[in-house]
Amino acid sequence: MTEKIIHVALLLILPPLLFGVIGKTKAWFAGRVGPPLLQPYYDLIKLARKSMVFSRTTTWVFRAGPVVTLSAALIAGLMVPLGALDSPIAFTGDLILFAYLFGLARFFTTSAALDTGSPFEGMGSAREVTFACLTEPALFLALLVLAKASGSLMLTDLLHGPAEGFSSGMVAPLVLVGIGLFIVLLAETCRIPVDDPNTHLELTMIHEVMVLDHSGPLFGVILYASSIKMFVLGSVLLHVAFPFKTGEVWIDVSLFVLEILFLSILIGTIESVMARLQMRHVPYLLIAATLFCSFGFLLLVR
Amino acid sequence: MLSLWMVLAAVAILALSGAPAYLLASHSKAGQRISTILMLIGSVVGLLGIARKISGVETPSLQFEWQIPWGQFDVSIDSISVIFLAIVFVAPVLGSIYGLSYWKSSEHPENSRRLGLFFGLLAGSMAMVTIARDGVLFLIAWEAMAISAYFASTVEEDSAEVRRAGYVYLVATHVGTLCLFAMFALWRHSTGSFELSASASSFSITGEMAGAIFILTIIGFGFKAGLMPLHVWLPGAHANAPSHVSAVMSGVMLKMGIYGIVRMTSLLVRPEIWWGSSLLIVGAITGVAGIAFAIGQHDLKRLLAYSSIENIGIIAIGLGLALLGKSQNRPDWVVLGFGAALLHVWNHSLFKSLLFLSAGSIIHAGHTREIDKLGGLAKKMPRLAILFAIGSIAICALPPFNGFASEWLLYIGLFRTLSPDSGVEGLPVIASVSVALAMIGALAVACFVKLFGTVFLGTPRSEATLHAHEPPKSMLLPIALLGAGCAFIGIFPSIVSPALESAAGEWAPSSASKVSISEVAPLRWISIMGGSLICLAGAIALILKALPRASVAIEAGTWDCGYARPAPRMQYTGSSFGGSIVDLFAFILRPEAKKPSIEGAFAKPSSHKSSVPDTVLDKLVLPIFRMAGRYLPALRVMQQGKTQIYVLYILIILIVLLLLETMGA
Amino acid sequence: MTDALNAILVIVLVMNLFVLGTSRILAVINTVATQGALLGVIPLLVHTHLTISVVLTSVAAIVLKGVVIPSIMIRALRDAEIKREVEPLIGLLPSIMLGALATAFALLFAGELPLAGEHQSALLVPTSIASVLVGFIILTSRFKALSQVIGYLVLENGIFIFGMLLIDAMPLLVEMGVLLDLFVGIFVICIIVNHINRAFSSLDTRLLASLKE
Structure with a gap:
């Protein structure tokens, strides 16, 4: 029971911190002081206290978008084991639901963007659905490799791997899948080199342009949901990248927190040293991710 | 047993539901309502029938000899039929209710009776397809389904587009049926009867014969179901039919192709x-x-x-x-x-x-x-x-x-x-x-x-x-x-x-x-x-609602990114939304676009046009047909119109066959 | 040991595809440099007991492939003032796809080869075949002289990996000789690059065809 409470608490509280860490890392690279680590929390609190502005064009879809996105992300978060903690919800086949919850979130985010009738938001949602067509195969190939390696269709068992640890032939496929998943993570959470969350030009954005019209608490919900999405996908990746556990709950939890903060530092570093890819080159990167994962699958089944 | 009779009654009611309208004036509302009520009765009877079948244990079946050469009247409901009957008894009746306002007889006096007749016949024949257990009976029901779908989907035949879609459909469905003829012929050849049931003789079909039957099944039924690349008829026919007919064609009729595959693979x-x-x-x-x-x-x-x-x-x-x-x-x-x-x-x-x-x-x-x-x-x-x-x-x-x-x-x-x-x-x-x-x-x-x-x-x-x-x-x-x-x-x-x-x-x-x-x-x-x-x-x-200032909703225009006069035409259209994916899949979609050309300092008004035609139909099937139209007329030399020459052909073929036979011996 | 080795080899495979999918020559040079340096570590992993020759091979490979050759190339690049391979014979995406096909082929093909038991689990053979194939793809599909050098380097990396199978049988001298050849070859090409650039004001190797008379 304690473990479940810890899981839910981590899932609800920790995610915005990732954005704080990324911001701090980027500030450090740029030689600035940067906003405080807890800035995303302050932002959320501030947004919750504001009133909302709605475009006259919008309908219920516009309001449903953030709400559905957040609930899908939260439920997905309940199915993923965080570090050595088992997930509170686990059943055979939950990995499919996990992937499709993000599909549901995408349906609503993009529809809400189209609801405004703005050409820019339409552009953003078109890009979002296009790139998803390329990340989805990569994600499923990764899941296939992990399912084959662990012999389970339950995310908890699948990500924790077999009890005796992955066999030695698994290292190469896992490295490939890890690289593929990292690219998927960057694409799905709209980070550089796929999307630049800080750009000021609407024409070049993907995720940020879709939420231009959201304001106040609804915008807060969007920010919160996207931080949860990064947290959840990040913890999936961590299982592949650092499959270590000690067996002691508190040590494992702190290890997990350290790992996920390290991951955000890594993302921040990438954002600082790389430029965003040209929009027409993004598919190459995503296809490459799919290829890496399929090499991993090939290595397993050949 | 009762369940089977109920389903048979449902088949009859559905198939004939459109007929009474012909007794009334072509624009009368009553005729259309009677059809819908008959559809409703038929569907309810049918649904009760399958409910009865599910609650029972037996597999009701019924056989009797009939006058049509080959085969017999052989029907039965098993659990597979139940699945497909369920959709036959749901979607068409809803379509018919919908049709009351969508295709009002007062607005379409020229064809609403015809639509009603074939709509009902389509539903009835689809139900028959799923219970027929004899090859010949199956094909009769199958053909009735195909033809009534044709007449129901081409009610607006004064439009050239509708006629074209109708022709493509007719050709496709009959090519499929030809494959089914071949398949049933092989079936009879190897089991000795047209009976579609797992019997001792059907267990003996193995190896190449089973493979051949399987391939013919996939092609024959694939045409109806719309497996690529046999789907050529589907987009046109669905687009040009009245919407409730499209709903039934897509929702139910395609599934009859699936049913065929399921039935034949259960027998092999x-x-x-x-x-x-x-x-x-x-x-x-x-x-x-x-x-x-x-x-x-x-x-x-x-x-x-x-x-x-x-x-x-x-x-x-x-x-x-x-x-x-x-x-x-x-x-x-x-x-x-x-x-x-x-x-x-x-x-x-x-x-x-x-x-x-x-x-x-x-x-x-x-x-x-x-x-x-x-x-x-x-x-x-x-x-x-x-x-x-x-x-x-x-x-x-x-x-x-x-x-x-x-x-x-x-x-x-x-x-x-x-x-x-x-x-x-x-x-x-x-x-x-x-x-x-x-x-x-x-x-x-x-x-x-x-x-x-x-x-x-x-x-x-x-x-x-x-x-x-x-x-x-x-x-x-x-x-x-x-x-x-x-x-x-x-x-x-x-x-x-x-x-x-x-x-x-x-x-x-x-x-x-x-x-x-x-x-x-x-x-x-x-x-x-x-x-x-x-x-x-x-x-x-609810939490969002409870936030302090959530009730204060301010209305404004959509944020226009600094452009002062956004217009509806500036919105992203469906084509631009799908454009990037179409580009990704250009290697199979082969999109066609007419790009505007801009010349001179003051460009003239220009237009942009893009479309994604059906690659298989436009780039493969139609060219082949055109080639056939160009080169095959050469064969007309054989058609001389003189009886003597035709008798000569018969003689030649007879001699060739005799020669082949002697050589074979 | 096999685990670490396989991890490195898999990263080499990933880098191959990256090289195919990037038009920015500087990024490609850096990638190939990292690839070379990574490969330099392999001798240390393949051998259970370290001898002087193994360490020497490793150090020489890391220094040459990871530092010296890339810096010469970067210098040539700077002098030639080009940044991108603008018009490759086959586009970036098709060449990624070709590379992927080659890699998949190598992975499947190596499974069929009658290899000694200790080489079965390691990815040495498939990675080496894949790198050689990718090297050829670059050599045939790119026109800029520097891109050709890169193709040559990737090809050599593939051969180097294959050499790891034979490291016990092959004398140190041969390995060193190969590295030296490589170094001299690239050194010369980079000088030539400058001259081509000056003579034709372009690095397009297709222009060299005009020299045939």
Whole structure:
């Protein structure tokens, strides 16, 4: 029971911190002081206290978008084991639901963007659905490799791997899948080199342009949901990248927190040293991710 | 036994439901109402009949000799028939109710009686197809179905486009039927009768003969179901038929092709490994290409038609997995693959009928099928928008609606090919089909966000929709019922699993009974998760409402990124939304575009045109037909019109045959 | 040991595809440099007991492939003032796809080869075949002289990996000789690059065809 409470608490509280860490890392690279680590929390609190502005064009879809996105992300978060903690919800086949919850979130985010009738938001949602067509195969190939390696269709068992640890032939496929998943993570959470969350030009954005019209608490919900999405996908990746556990709950939890903060530092570093890819080159990167994962699958089944 | 008689009565009532209207004036409302009431009675009788069959244990069957050469009148209902009868007794009657307002006899006096007649005949013959157990009877019902669909879908035959679609359909369906003739001939050759039941003689069909029958089955029924590349007739016919006819054609008639494949594969007891694998590959190609074509369409109903092809692909993947399970002796693959395929048959008939009927209401309101001319309908038709959103989410296989349940079963089945079970090796390569399925899922989201977003959201793109309003109740009710069905199966999929299991048991008696669906795929978790998703979304919405200043909602214009005068025409259109995906798939879609040319300092007005024609039809089939039209007339030399010459031909053939015979001996 | 080795080899495979999919020559040079340096570590992993020769091979490879050759190339690049391979014979995406096909082929093909037991689990053979194939793809599809050098380097990396199978049998001298050849070859090409650039004001190797008379 304690473990479940810890899981839910981590899932609800920790995610915005990732954005704080990324911001701090980027500030450090740029030689600035940067906003405080807890800035995303302050932002959320501030947004919750504001009133909302709605475009006259919008309908219920516009309001449903953030709400559905957040609930899908939260439920997905309940199915993923965080570090050595088992997930509170686990059943055979939950990995499919996990992937499709993000599909549901995408349906609503993009529809809400189209609801405004703005050409820019339409552009953003078109890009979002296009790139998803390329990340989805990569994600499923990764899941296939992990399912084959662990012999389970339950995310908890699948990500924790077999009890005796992955066999030695698994290292190469896992490295490939890890690289593929990292690219998927960057694409799905709209980070550089796929999307630049800080750009000021609407024409070049993907995720940020879709939420231009959201304001106040609804915008807060969007920010919160996207931080949860990064947290959840990040913890999936961590299982592949650092499959270590000690067996002691508190040590494992702190290890997990350290790992996920390290991951955000890594993302921040990438954002600082790389430029965003040209929009027409993004598919190459995503296809490459799919290829890496399929090499991993090939290595397993050949 | 009573159940069978009830279903037979239902067949008769449905088939003749349109006839009484001919006794009344062509514009009379009463005639149309009588047809609908007869359809309703027939469907209720039929549904009661299958309910009775499910509650009983026996498999009712009925045989008697008849005067038609070969064969006999042989009908029976088993668990497989039940699955398909269920959709025959649901979608057409809802379509008929919808038709009361959509195709009013007062507005279409010239063809509403004809439509009613063939609509009923279509429903009745489809029901007959699923219960016929004799090759000849089956083909008669099959042909009645094909022909009545032709007459029902081409009621607006004064338009050239409709006629063209009708011809393509007729040719395609008859090529398919020819394959079925060949298939039944082989069947009779190897079993000695046209009887379609698993008997001692059908067990003996193996090796090449079984393979030949299987291939002819896939091609013959594939034409009807719309497996790529045999789908050529489908987009045109669906787009040009009245919407409730499209709903029945897509929701039910395509499934008769699936039924044919299911029936024949249940009779061929020893499938080989290449059967399942080839069906899997065909299914994956059909699915991905179908939905990619759908994204490229500008026509509301053509888009839906292509999406039907995609769903047929998903069903074929399920059947392929089940066939593999049958040949490799893996009961879990059989149950999951077959269960997923049949559940998807139901689901698709629910949400596709919903979408086609809604499309009809949209066309009614906007008088156009062009997606890019619509927009902003959610404000004018809020209820239809909600129902359409439900249909779209369901068809994208997203939780918590029914599409997810069937695809979830299919995914688990495919993932289970990774590892050995009960001493039988896995086939990990097969699992990679799930990647195609994932791609189909992502493309479907793109496709239906495009459709829903362009048609219902944003601001109206043309004058067309200015006077749109909510459709009348008789149009909204069938759509709402279908939507309720989507939600119900989506939340409580475990209710239908007994029907699926017993159908799987009928299909593969040796293996399927060993495993139940709930053992390998805990469907109740789908209910739990679907319920909690809805509750969580509700809770978040309530929390948001409770925030201090949430009630202060300020209205403003959409943020225009600094441009002062945004206009509806500047919105992203459906074509631009799908453009980047069309580019990604340009290697199969072969999009055609006429780009505007800009010359001189003051450019003249120019236009941009783009389209995604059907590659198979326009680039392959029609050129072949044109070639045939050009070169085959040379053969007319043989047609001299003189009796003597024809007798000479007979003589020559006779001599050749005799020579062949002697040489063979 | 095999685990670490396989991890490195898999990263080499990933870098191959990256090289195929990037038009920015500087990024490609850096990638190939990292690839070379990574490969330099392999001798240390393949051998259970370290001898002087193994360490020497490793150090020489890291220094030459990871530092010296790339810096010469970067210098040539700077002098030639080009940044991108603008018009490759086959586009970036098709060449990624070709590379992927080659890699998949190598992975499947190596499984069929009758290899000694200790080489079965390691990815040495497939990675080496894949790198050689990718090297050829670059050599045939790119026109800029520097891109050709890169193709040559990737090819050599593939051969180097294959050499790891034979490291016990092959004398140190041969390995060193190969590295030296490589170094001299690239050194010369980079000088030539400058001259081509000056003579034709372009690095397009197709222009060299005009020298045939």
